[in-house]
Amino acid sequence: MSYSPKVIDHYDNPRNIGSLDKADPAVGTGIVGAPECGDVMKLQIKINNLTQVIEDAKFKTFGCGSAIASSSLATEWLKGKTVEEAMKIKNTDIVQELSLPPIKIHCSVLAEDAIRSAIADYQNKQERK
């Protein structure tokens, strides 16, 4: 299998690797996938409560190059967006940007799930306050 130049670039120079404090009420954490399936993504966002703007995004991914690239790209796109705008990111946008082959589409689905899961975690935390 050959990877697109953009996938290779994200794999070689991943953006925003790392972790945010999951106990921070301003941080939403999404962990999706499973080790048995060969993909686990952890995506975290830090949201400004007043403006609803995502000020920081970090990821860690266990998975193939396309899974790493999908989550790396997602953090790049999330930074500076509002929560509402972030909800509009579709897996197909990721497929298109990274030229993912059909066998790797599930990587983009996982990244979209991770975004939604991180936002849901943040919103749950805010409701509990």
Add this chain to the structure above:
Amino acid sequence: MGKACELAQDEMHRENLKVKELRDRLEKRIFAELDEVHLNGHPTERLSNNLNVSFAFVEGESLMMGIKNIAVSSGSACTTASLEPSYVLRALGVTEDLAHTSIRFGLGRFNTVEEVDYTADQVINTVKRLREMSPLYEMAKEGIDIKTVNWANQH
């Protein structure tokens, strides 16, 4: 045919020992310099050119992508190009999560010590780099047993 048999008889034993030495050199470096690595297959009763290792918390395909210029396989020979982990490893009793982290190194009579050392360097560096970005490695370091986690979102 007779000549081929004669050559084989002459060279097979010697070549076999040479390949085994190279294989053992690679194995020793990997196991000395990385934690959480698992040898797949019998420790001694296996092909002398074969080394199959699971690098826990690092997905096999991403490791292959990092060790450029080196030809290895992340599945069994029969499952190359599919996303399924090797059913040979599964049959050997390797759990599914570890099967996703396996790499099969196949050595040949024309490989050199330099190539083996280069491979060991590349593998060790790439595993370390990928573990730094593995959420599973992070969990393990925090003392969380990934087998007890309820992985809700399965694909």
